[in-house]
Amino acid sequence: MPPLILIVDDERSNLDSLRKIFEREGWRVLTAASGPEALELLRREPVSVVVTDLMMPGMSGEALLRAARTVAPDVEVVLVTAYGTVEAAVSAMKEGAYDFITKPVKRHAVVKSVRRALEKASLLAENRALKAQLAGLTQGNALLGDSPRFRAALEVLLQAAPTSATVLLQGESGTGKELAARLLHDRSPRAGGPFVPINCAAIPESILESELFGYEKGAFTGAAGRKEGRLERAHGGTLFLDEVGEMSPGLQVKLLRVLQDGVVERLGATQPSRIDVRLVAATNKDLAAEVKAGRFREDLFYRLNVVAVRLPPLRERREDVPLLATVFLRRVAEKHQKRVTGFSPAALHSLEGWEWPGNVRELEHAVERAVVLCPGERVEVSDLPEPVRAARGAAGPPDALVIPMGASMDEIERLVIRETLRQTRGDKTLAAQILGIAPRTIYRKLDRDAAGRLVDEGPEGAPE
Numbered sequence: 001m002p003p004l005i006l007i008v009d010d011e012r013s014n015l016d017s018l019r020k021i022f023e024r025e026g027w028r029v030l031t032a033a034s035g036p037e038a039l040e041l042l043r044r045e046p047v048s049v050v051v052t053d054l055m056m057p058g059m060s061g062e063a064l065l066r067a068a069r070t071v072a073p074d075v076e077v078v079l080v081t082a083y084g085t086v087e088a089a090v091s092a093m094k095e096g097a098y099d100f101i102t103k104p105v106k107r108h109a110v111v112k113s114v115r116r117a118l119e120k121a122s123l124l125a126e127n128r129a130l131k132a133q134l135a136g137l138t139q140g141n142a143l144l145g146d147s148p149r150f151r152a153a154l155e156v157l158l159q160a161a162p163t164s165a166t167v168l169l170q171g172e173s174g175t176g177k178e179l180a181a182r183l184l185h186d187r188s189p190r191a192g193g194p195f196v197p198i199n200c201a202a203i204p205e206s207i208l209e210s211e212l213f214g215y216e217k218g219a220f221t222g223a224a225g226r227k228e229g230r231l232e233r234a235h236g237g238t239l240f241l242d243e244v245g246e247m248s249p250g251l252q253v254k255l256l257r258v259l260q261d262g263v264v265e266r267l268g269a270t271q272p273s274r275i276d277v278r279l280v281a282a283t284n285k286d287l288a289a290e291v292k293a294g295r296f297r298e299d300l301f302y303r304l305n306v307v308a309v310r311l312p313p314l315r316e317r318r319e320d321v322p323l324l325a326t327v328f329l330r331r332v333a334e335k336h337q338k339r340v341t342g343f344s345p346a347a348l349h350s351l352e353g354w355e356w357p358g359n360v361r362e363l364e365h366a367v368e369r370a371v372v373l374c375p376g377e378r379v380e381v382s383d384l385p386e387p388v389r390a391a392r393g394a395a396g397p398p399d400a401l402v403i404p405m406g407a408s409m410d411e412i413e414r415l416v417i418r419e420t421l422r423q424t425r426g427d428k429t430l431a432a433q434i435l436g437i438a439p440r441t442i443y444r445k446l447d448r449d450a451a452g453r454l455v456d457e458g459p460e461g462a463p464e
């Protein structure tokens with residue numbers, strides 16, 4: 001959809017000539033003959049940029065600018081001023097106008113200015129969307145990811161969550177199985193009930209049985225009192241059976257009985273008790289293959305495999321790495337009270353290039369380490385763990401600069417110098433060597449303020 005430009009002028013002929021210019025650029029155009037009319041349009045239409053005359057009867061361009069800020073905060077405003085009113089234009093710039101151009105309007109100048117304003121407007125909108133998304137995500141234990149593969153898995157999870165269906169989560173270590181189990185619980189009518197995890201691999205087999213089923217006093221030597229098992233404790237909630245592939249054949253039979261009959265029997269008990277438990281199981285093994293190999297009971301497999309969800313390894317959804325890394329960076333920066341705000345493009349590139357055998361957990365730890373070690377405000381390649389750093393050679397281009405089309409050679413030179421200085425952490429001699437110029441030239445190319453510091457004027461340059 002081409003962008004929408006709103007032209008405001010009290011003179012018809014001006015509206016017509018600007019309209020022609022903009023339409024030749026392929027932009028959509030709306031016109032208004034007065035400030036109030038323009039505001040009306042701003043309320044209703046998704047305008048990206050307003051080009052308005054400064055001197056208009058009734059409501060001036062400057063007043064319109066101020067009003068537009070509240071009506072449509074994302075809109076950028078370009079002012080058109082007659083010769084002699086430049087001072088008013090400058091004060092309007094301070095109010096937040098994007099640019100001003102003087103009459104008579106030159107086609108080239110107005111197109112260039114509006115094009116840049118459009119770029120800024122779309123960047124702002126994108127930024128806002130990303131920030132809103134991040135704000136929602138940095139808190140809590142949301143399952144993050146936007147790649148098609150991940151979304152497909154998430155969709156099944158969200159559909160299964162409100163039911164009581166047994167879910168089998170499969171995926172490599174660190175792919176988020178436990179997080180997914182919690183999500184299933186939290187998004188179910190059982191959310192108010194208990195979420196009880198038990199890791200079949202971490203508990204020795206002899207203890208696992210009594211942990212799961214509980215026991216009565218004197219059920220075995222050492223059973224001094226009675227104990228409620230985790231199955232019972234999960235009554236009204238969810239039992240998360242982690243690493244279910246490690247369960248012994250004997251226990252598999254007992255678990256199957258619970259699933260079939262909905263009752264548990266404590267060790268040494270005479271009466272079974274009825275329980276209402278939703279079961280979520282997880283494994284990093286290929287459970288179907290375990291069945292074939294005779295290590296896992298087929299009937300239990302079918303009982304567990306009612307809804308199957310495979311959580312994809314991170315290397316199959318590399319597109320998600322920047323999002324995950326950014327969210328983790330924010331969490332960790334807050335936790336450690338560090339002013340680290342992001343990654344250098346090259347660092348992000350390395351993160352995307354690595355295989356992540358430990359998946360999201362490994363990424364989480366890599367980001368934490370980088371934030372803790374990072375001396376500046378931005379995580380650089382050198383802050384990343386060695387294997388991740390090494391991965392990048394194979395993965396893609398080295399540090400790259402983005403140069404906006406339409407930049408002058410002068411601007412490009414300054415961009416390259418500034419970036420090189422950033423990389424050398426301000427060492428001008430080294431930067432000059434890298435660039436093959438004299439250090440003197442660096443000083444000459446960059447403006448300096450009174451204190452002798454390099455002035456970073458940003459890509460637009462300050463208004464005179």
Ligand SMILES: Nc1ncnc2c1ncn2[C@@H]1O[C@H](COP(=O)(O)OP(=O)(O)OP(=O)(O)O)[C@@H](O)[C@H]1O
Nearest residue numbers: 142143144172173174175176177178179284360361
């Ligand atoms: N999609 C995700 N979004 C955000 N964080 C995630 C995601 N997946 C995993 N994590 C985080 O990665 C870490 C590992 O996740 P989790 O413990 O759920 O993995 P797992 O599959 O159970 O691994 P294992 O098989 O080793 O037990 C956790 O800190 C978790 O918060």
Ligand SMILES: [Mg+2]
Nearest residue numbers: 174177178242
């Ligand atoms: Mg786990």
